[in-house]
Amino acid sequence: MTRWSVVRDLKINSVAQSSIVQIGDNESIVPMTRALAIQRAFPYFWDDEGNFDYPIFSRDIPFMGAQENLHMSIDNRDSAIQVGCIKVVAIAVSSVLQVGSNEKIVADSRIKYFRQFVTNAPSPSKQ
Incomplete structure (x- = not known):
């Protein structure tokens, strides 16, 4: 069966960073x-x-397998996934917004943060 994904109204302010x-x-x-x-x-x-x-940036990502057995029953009575309104402020850093089905999502986000501020502590070269 061919299935449609129908979204009546979609408002997204920002989609960024993969x-x-x-x-x-x-x-x-x-x-x-x-x-x-x-x-x-x-x-x-x-x-x-x-x-x-x-x-x-080079570490292996641990696999998070299912923690329990899932039993699922699917009854597609309609040929469409219908959504009224979706409002999103921002989607960022390897996130996914999907209306529909998907077999596999592998999202990976790695960020190294640096915060450097002026302090009264002496630097190593001045000690």
Whole structure:
């Protein structure tokens, strides 16, 4: 049976950073994000800061298998998935909004945060 995904009204302010909006069925979605987030008191940045050599970007992701047996009964009485209204402020960092069915979603988001602020503590070169 062919099935339709019908959305009457969809309002999304922002979709960013490898996120996906999927209306309809799909087999596989694999959104991935790699990011460095640097926050400083003064906005000075150097050319050699943009590397992804940190362990967070190369670690294996543990597989989260189902914790219980699921028994599911499906009765598609209609040839359409019908949705009235969806309002979303933002979808970001490898997120998925889908109206429809999907066999597999593998979302991976890895962000290394740096926060550097001015303090009264002496720097190592001045000790």
